Amino acid sequence: xxxxxxxxxxxxxxxxxxxxxxxxxxxxxxxxxxxxxxxxxxxxxxxxxxxxxxxxxxxxxxxxxxxxxxxxxxxxxxxxxxxxxxxxxxxxxxxxxxxxxxxxxxxxxxxxxxxxxxxxxxxxxxxxxxxxxxxxxxxxxxxxxxxxxxxxxxxxxxxxxxxxxxxxxxxxxxxxxxxxxxxxxxx
Numbered sequence: 001x002x003x004x005x006x007x008x009x010x011x012x013x014x015x016x017x018x019x020x021x022x023x024x025x026x027x028x029x030x031x032x033x034x035x036x037x038x039x040x041x042x043x044x045x046x047x048x049x050x051x052x053x054x055x056x057x058x059x060x061x062x063x064x065x066x067x068x069x070x071x072x073x074x075x076x077x078x079x080x081x082x083x084x085x086x087x088x089x090x091x092x093x094x095x096x097x098x099x100x101x102x103x104x105x106x107x108x109x110x111x112x113x114x115x116x117x118x119x120x121x122x123x124x125x126x127x128x129x130x131x132x133x134x135x136x137x138x139x140x141x142x143x144x145x146x147x148x149x150x151x152x153x154x155x156x157x158x159x160x161x162x163x164x165x166x167x168x169x170x171x172x173x174x175x176x177x178x179x180x181x182x183x184x185x186x187x
Contacts, residue, residue, distance in 0.1 A: 060116040062106040
């Protein structure tokens, strides 16, 4: 008699994310996920209390992955601070394009129980806000961060939704509008 497959939280999350990216959030079911992992559905409940708990953790890891991508971009360029912040915005956009369904779930979700822990999200935001503060000063760093995030997120959501129909170089447009936003905040 074969032994059941061994699973852990990470393997569940990786498989769930891959399934969700291929088939959408509605395509992710506990039964299909268990089958893909080679286990019975109740085995998943040893790791996640519910599908909502699994989706919440996927949202948490999406947030963490996005911030890691931006942080990596920041620290892998020797450019000046405005260029580093542009590199962070570019990394954000790339991450969203590489994980469009996960990104959509994490950043367009209106269901409170699927949102990551607010303290966790604040820690992630503060990692980015400190660099914005270097550019605009501590007192203006939160509005500047929110403005930049709104601009980048809005562009990404419109782009992923195929809403930019009039042609043109979207990469150049993105860089131009983000640079204008950064330049507008500089002290």
